Amino acid sequence: MLVLFAQLTSRPNAPIAKTITSVMASLVLVLVGGGLIYAAISGYGRLKKQAAIEESNPLSPWLWRTDWALRRAGSQNKSSEISSWIMAIFCNLITLPFLFGMVPDFLRHGDPRVILLLGFNLVGAILFINAVRATIRHRRFDNTYFEFDALPFSPGEYVRGRIHLKLDTLAEHGINLRLSCVRKVVAGSGDSRSTNQIVMWQAEQNVPAGAVGPGPLGRAIPVNFSISAESPNTDHDNPSDQILWMLHAQADMPGVDYSDDFEIPVFRGAASSTPASDFGTRITTGADNFGFAAPQTGDADSGEVPQPAHTKVVVSMGSGGTEFYFPAFRSPGRALILLLVTVFWSAAVFVLYHINAPIFFFIIFGLADLLLIAGTLHVTLGSARISMGSGEILSRMGIFGLGSTRRIQVSSVASIVPVASMQQGTSSGNHLYAIRVRLKDGRKFTLADEIDSRQEARWACFLPW
Missing domain, CATH: 1.20.1300 (3 helical TM bundles of succinate and fumarate reductases)
Incomplete structure (x- = not known):
């Protein structure tokens, strides 16, 4: 300005x-x-x-998206x-x-x-x-959406519902629908970064114009696909290797053609006709082994999580039980970006000081610079250690391994779950994760953060504590 x-x-x-x-x-x-x-x-x-x-809803990933929890997929x-x-x-x-x-x-x-x-x-x-x-x-x-008949859909069963849209012109050749299971693989980095989409399963159908009925936005396109029982679940664990189920709709129209894409939730053995509001109130309050909360019937995410090919957490057996050590420099890409931003911002503060800029701007920029420096130190040099001993969970986070130890009584723990803590890059599916403990009195504490793989965070939570 x-x-x-x-x-x-x-x-x-x-x-x-x-x-x-x-x-x-x-x-x-x-x-x-x-x-x-x-x-x-x-x-x-x-x-x-x-x-x-x-x-x-730690065991129900189909409820983690707001539109899915409402039994719909937004365009x-x-x-x-x-x-x-x-x-x-x-x-x-x-x-x-x-x-x-x-x-x-x-x-x-x-x-x-x-x-x-x-x-x-x-x-x-x-x-x-x-x-x-x-x-x-x-x-x-208008704001088109695909309304589900089941939440979530399951392999071996049907994907049924309706696409709601405003349609003021008759689609003479009908509406073409295509349901695809796609593996989205991101390889390389920087200028050599590439994204490949591998179709693992696909089916197509044409909905005649006469089959399009009335709907809340004007018209409703019926959708009815039978999917293979061997098809994989929706999987967002690894941002570089995801399994997506995509519904594509297209129709030739005068002027601008109709074309839409919806991502839908597909999870094995979890289909239910229970209203979405019932799902939203399900909160797990217990844990069997201080991994994920105790599985409930029909939870598609409750199975054992395989160990990732490359893990950054170091797991060892201490005198009192399992010990987890999250070393420094766990997110090198984010650390480098933060370091560069901090260097440039610090240079701007230095220039403001030497050109005798108004004190208000110098103070604001200086405080922001301190926050950037603190964040850079945390991301680059911060480590976390979690261990069990004498009926307690001992947690210590800090720079260079320094910091006070938090003691949490095992009897007061309701669950330990992985949560998204930060988004890196521009992709909504590219998050950093944290391991968070939720106590029976409602309090929450972060045990470790800066984990760049949801699979690794889930795997750590599933291990016996």
Whole structure:
């Protein structure tokens, strides 16, 4: 904001093209900074709410998504529309300063490089058109969703329900539906990062226009698939290797075609016709061996969790029982990003000090810098140790292994569960996890965090304590 203010006040007689260019460049910085602040604040709130849901239903992963718990799957088009606009706005804020600042000069001098600049700006125009089309599609078909007849669906049984949408035109060729079980594998890192989707099972059908009935949004498309009994469960344990069940719907329409995708929950031996509200009130209050809470009939997530191929936690047998040691530098990627952000932020604070910036800005930036330094030290050098002894759980977290030991009576423990503690990267399925103990009096304590694999967190909870 300071840069934007300076651009508007320091050079009042500057050419209008250069002023527009400078202002748009400043807006890029403002939007990036504001976006990061908003993402941090809103992301913390979402993760806190998500952790509470997972703790309340540790054995029912199909209840961890709000829409699934309501027996429906929301359309992925809405998030696609938002991301399309974010990309379009950000790209155009970068390209338009070149259009206003350099293209006029190149045209006046007949410089052939103007073709490259116009091509560069064409990218922003294409992204803008794509965002407009996404908005038109969303407005035309409304907030579509797939309503379940069962929660969750199970291999060997039927996937039945209805897709609700606003449909003001008859689909003459019907609606094409495709149900797929996809293995999504992410390999490599950085520029060599790639995502492959391997279809493990698939079925297709065409719903005639006459079979489309009325619904709360206007129309309802019936869905009825029989899935193989050998099909795998939905699996989000490893963000780099996930099993997804996707329902795709498509219809040729005048103007913008209808196209939608829904992710549905498929878990073996867990199908139920119980209303969603009944599921939401199921809270496990006991634990057999201080791993996951005691399994209940029909819980698809209650089986033993296999040990991951590569674990970072060190498990050993101490004098009193099992001991878990979570070493420092467990999330090297996040530690590196935090270190770079902290270095640049500290440099900005140093510059503010030397240019005699207003004390208010220096204090705010300085306090934020202290938080970044503390976070970097925790992520990079923080370790955790959990052990059993004399009817107590002993937990110690701290930098360089230092810190006070928390003592928790075994008799006061209700459950120990893994919860999502932080999202890393831009993918909603790429989280860091923590192991949290919930006491019978309602209090909660974190025993270890910065675990980058949900499978490892679940495996640690399943081990005998």
